[in-house]
Amino acid sequence: MEGKGRPAILKEECTGCGACVEACPIGAIRMHDGLAQIDESCNLCGGCRDVCPSGAIRFPEEDREKQPAVAEHHHVWVFAEVRQGKLASVVPELLGAGRRLADQLGESLHAVVVTAPREEIYQQLFGYGADAVWQVEHELVFEGDEMARAAALCQLIRRERPAVVLFGATAMGRSLAPRIATRLKTGLTADCTGLEIDPETRLLRQIRPAFGGNIMAEILTKYRRPQMATVRPRVMKAPRFRPDSSGPIHHFVPAELDGGLTLEELVLEEVETVNLEDADIIVSGGRGLGDPRNFALLEELARLLGAAVGASRAAVDSGWIPYPHQVGQTGKTVAPKVYIAVGISGAIQHLVGMQSSDVIVAINKNPDAPIFKVATYGIVGDLFEVVPALIRQLKKMRGVT
Amino acid sequence: MLHVVVCIKQVPEITEVSIDRRTNTLVREGVPSIINPFDMYAIEEGLRLKEAHGGTVSVISMGPPQVESSLKEAVAMGADRAVLLSDSRFAGADTLATAYTLAQGIRRLGQFDLVICGKQAIDGDTGQVGPGLAEELGIPHVTYVRRIRELGDGMLRVERMVEGGWELISTTLPALISVVKDINEPRLPSLKGIMRAKRTPVTVWGLEELGCDPQRVGLTGSATEVVRIWTPEPRESGELLQGDPEQQARQLVERLRGLGVI
Amino acid sequence: MQYFLSEEQEAIRDLARRLAEEKIRPQAPVLDEREEFPSQLMKELARADLFAVPFPEEYGGMGYGLFELCLVVEQLAWACAGVATSYAASFLGALPILEFGTEDQKRRYLPSLAAGERMAAFALTEPEAGSDAGAISTTAVRDGDHYVLNGTKQWITNGGEADVYTVIALTDKTKGARGASAFVVEKGTPGFSFGKKEKKLGIRCSVTRELSFTDCRVPAHNRLGREGMGFLIAMRTLDKARPGVGALAVGLAQGALDEAVAYASQRVQFGKPISSFQAIGHKLADMATLIEASRALVYQVARSIDAGQRDFSKESAMAKLFPADVAMRVTLEAVQVFGGYGYMRDYPVEKRMRDAKILQIYEGTNEIQRNIIASALVRELKSRRR
8 A cells, every 4th residue: 555654663762572573463573683673564553552561663644544554444343242152132233234234335244252162153143144253262251351352352353454343332342342442543433323334435324322312423433444333232123044154263362361350250130021121112110100019010011011121210219129220311221112101200311211212102190291292102090000901901912812 | 548530521411402503513502511420420439439448539521621610519529639631622532532631631640549430421422431541541441330349459349230130340450440320329519528629729731731642632533523413303292092091001002013012 | 589699608509409409309208208307318418518507617617607597498498398497496406505505515515516417406385385485384493513304395396306405494483484594405314205206287207296304404514594594595596596487488489489380381271381371370470479579588687687687586587477478378379380280299289388387387476476576666666756
């Protein structure tokens, strides 16, 4: 590529420690007379600068327009999050979105796995559309050390140069992605709800809500690569699973990694109900329930619907139900197919957490409650009459069908 | 002695914001500002750690001069020192540039053991600055912390909220954590604290004081670019289901079945 | 209206408002329903240094006056009159020590009261001595370096919750009111016990209990002022505390008005928000005007007292009488604006109506306030003629 410079080694600063030699993913640095030397194959990834303890590596003026690496990045990558041995439900959705982007670019779709190798995970990744799988192999990475995972992924991304990397906007994705993006000095867009390729510029157009869904923004990463995004679960459509697909599996053994975290224990709660994040239907209760015991009524309704149980801040602050159930500004943002708000008045702080749901049902005795302004279906009435009636109707329906 | 740094962001009070169609920016004039709610838990946790272990709590923020009022509020709650990173060249920073600038500020503050951030800001909703800042500082990070189990002897053990449960994670200090609402209940400032905050000056550092690379701050240092913002279509007005509870319930079940969602 | 508060006064008011909005208001309905004393909230007020506001700095206070106390009480009452009553009653109990205590007595009691570590209560009323406070029959008989108290005090706010009680008792039964003296009695003193908690119409989270003294020995150095000064101490205390009751009424009424305006703006009947109907709009206008007049009166009286006005019985009576009547009227109207919803306990205005009634009764009924004002008028006329 024209005009591609090489980083300079500041002789006074370089201590000859060799950290850069280790860090260079393409072997472009050697030690010579106790000083580092960088050859022409350098792709300006910046890996050496990041590890240099004495700041001895100076990059050519970073004129972003001329940053050569941009055009040299290809393919769409998806981070294949695996939780407790199972592929996270957001991954097929990412593969669906990624497939579309890869097709628009005329490139391929890769999935990256950082958990212990498992055949059935690969089958799922290929079945949902991956053309290739990258398996990162390192003990620390398998053990769930996010710092090691981030470091390994950085090494791999620097070497392979994908154009786009997508993560689920999950706890893990939202922790790993910014760490990686910062190390790679590239752009990251959080919690996207829309992704497409601009046919002219071939840039990834990233659409995301901000201010609790009150505004939408389109964001581009024009001059840095890869273009990284976390994608809100349950927004993209998972493709149909094709069981007989397969493809190549690349194994990547990272250079030495420093660990950072020790995952000592994972404690799963709410075993009987569905997680808010994974639910198609959420039944939420608020102050109108009047008493913690009345959540039992909602739980019964939720069981019939296969729904998760949510709550307003008022209910959580009153100690009626634990915080992981809270929906809204200081709780979780959810967008299920159906959100049933029972005895929730609908303060703006609650609405921002659920107003992207496809269908909103409001059950409240106050006809003036703001929740009715966003409701697809509203029922003005006593929840202690309406919810039991709903339970009866659902049981009847289940009995018939 | 424990030195805690708490990062805060000033955000508009209401979640209903308007957009200037001409400049495609958020209209913030006339909208009262508050400390990002999640950052209140971060401040409280810092103060509790100080009360338990002794030491100091410094609060730091990047933003325009008016952010001083939020920093003063943190002092009124009990923080010892307040630093504002403010420079017109910092404006328009994305999370990458913000993380870099905050890291420069924290380095300048001196020795620290723990950096605490809120889970995310209610305006940007990204939650990216915390992990990015940890990366810039070269320290480990744990997100979504709901409880600090143990802290001392250069190590930290925390409970982290994840989908469906929580993880027990340990790491070494210095480290960065981002906290969720469950971790504590923030105190209000005290009157004596407010009077103290009125007397305590906020330290303001600009680009030169921080020794920032001008290419890495503000709009220039940002990797992402917001090219368009708009307000989503309002929801269509809904249907009120009439009749007695039994009839209302039946109609609702019919509607939901009709949509194929149950 | 702009009252030109100093920067510090604004800070005091704003902090009290934040506590009211963030801590008190969410709990007010629950505390009312359970008739539960707000111990946790009292701790929050203490942590925010709000108890310290009206105490001098040398006793750990913030060194402000009655006006600043009124700013706090008003904001607390905006959220819950019961919480505001508990707070204000502690200051009422502390006032006799602050105004009439010896240096030693002040050092012993004021710092912990200013810190909010302990609360105080004021005990004058008895079963047979309500408006006729001179009819009290609790006795304090000197016995060496102690006094022995016997008798019963009734309807004592913070009774049982407070640690420090200023008690008015007769040291000389033959002299009636002129034979009364004031004592500081600490909770836990042998012979000092509490009766059952009263069940009230309103301010249900504020506790009201009977105090019983049975051969209760109180050290003589706990007597405030000289023997025989008790009734004077009580009257001066009440005079000074009355604008605080007025501020409580203003806050309570303002809260009711805020609820009513918000409701009237969003409640639609006949296709329009009900606030657009004159019948409602005029109601709201009258409520607002009455509240502003009350506030102006309370603020000015409190400022005048702080500025050193000497004889203020009449003005302080006015600053309790008028706002209390206004609060009653405003809260009644607020319920009316809410209509049927207003009568329901799920909505916030009926509580305010119940709470408001006590303001016309406690700390001197409004009839007694009128007596005070009327007799002052006659006195003034006589002094002008002289």
